[in-house]
Amino acid sequence: MSEKKIAIFGGTFDPPHLGHLILAEQIKNNFGLAEIIFMPAGSPPHKKDKKISSAQVRYEMLKLAVKDNPSFLLSDWEIKAKGYSYTAKTLSQFVPQIKAEKVFFIIGADSLANIFEWEKADFLLSEGKFIVFNRPGYNFKEILAKKRYQAYQQNIFTYHGLNIEISSSYIRNEFKKGNSIRYLTLSQIEKYIKKNNLYR
Numbered sequence: 001m002s003e004k005k006i007a008i009f010g011g012t013f014d015p016p017h018l019g020h021l022i023l024a025e026q027i028k029n030n031f032g033l034a035e036i037i038f039m040p041a042g043s044p045p046h047k048k049d050k051k052i053s054s055a056q057v058r059y060e061m062l063k064l065a066v067k068d069n070p071s072f073l074l075s076d077w078e079i080k081a082k083g084y085s086y087t088a089k090t091l092s093q094f095v096p097q098i099k100a101e102k103v104f105f106i107i108g109a110d111s112l113a114n115i116f117e118w119e120k121a122d123f124l125l126s127e128g129k130f131i132v133f134n135r136p137g138y139n140f141k142e143i144l145a146k147k148r149y150q151a152y153q154q155n156i157f158t159y160h161g162l163n164i165e166i167s168s169s170y171i172r173n174e175f176k177k178g179n180s181i182r183y184l185t186l187s188q189i190e191k192y193i194k195k196n197n198l199y200r
């Protein structure tokens with residue numbers, strides 16, 4: 001029997017966009033993952049001073065995002081956990097509960113570039129496995145050539161798929177300006193944003 005591989009895709013998801021879905025699907029295909037667990041951060045540690053939508057709202061949007069893909073699951077674990085959503089906590093407390101031979105974290109190249117600012121980064125990179133998707137403006141080779149990354153190369157799996165320029169901040173800004181956000185996210189999420197009067 002082949003080993004079951006799954007990944008956790010953590011993020012703020014304010015809002016979830018097509019980039020998140022495209023990269024998750026591409027990674028699922030290319031790494032032979034059985035499932036991807038989308039994990040909205042309850043309290044994102046690096047967005048302490050930023051105005052973000054409530055965890056409940058971000059969770060509901062993500063529910064709409066994953067509902068048509070049976071391989072995309074959703075977890076409220078980081079939302080229910082107390083305090084900041086440190087990935088080190090998710091690795092030590094949530095990952096051991098998962099029934100799979102291999103568990104990866106999915107991040108974008110921008111997150112990889114900042115990972116040494118994360119809580120317990122050395123623990124994360126030595127005990128966790130990261131699948132990293134390219135992001136415009138970030139170069140895998142340049143990031144990984146830095147000395148601090150050298151010891152952890154065996155736990156960092158890069159995947160170069162499509163270059164996707166979409167970001168949640170772009171969507172929020174466009175929407176705020178009164179511009180259409182059609183085709184940047186799913187239509188049901190666009191409807192949700194309008195109905196709940198987000199980002200105005």
Ligand SMILES: Nc1ncnc2c1ncn2[C@@H]1O[C@H](COP(=O)(O)OP(=O)(O)OP(=O)(O)O)[C@@H](O)[C@H]1O
Pocket residue numbers: 010011012013014019020023106107108109110111133134135136164165166167168169170
């Ligand atoms: N277009 C993209 N290409 C590659 N990685 C992405 C892309 N969008 C998001 N990610 C990755 O997905 C994870 C969650 O991202 P997040 O929910 O913060 O979206 P974002 O578009 O980066 O948001 P914001 O613009 O508000 O910073 C992060 O690890 C981020 O690097």
Ligand SMILES: O=C(O)c1ccc[n+]([C@@H]2O[C@H](COP(=O)([O-])O)[C@@H](O)[C@H]2O)c1
Pocket residue numbers: 009010011012013039041044045046047085086087088111117118119
């Ligand atoms: O653990 C940390 O210190 C830490 C710092 C910044 C980001 N993260 C996690 O990285 C993921 C992407 O974060 P973000 O802010 O780009 O949406 C999300 O799961 C965050 O909880 C984690």
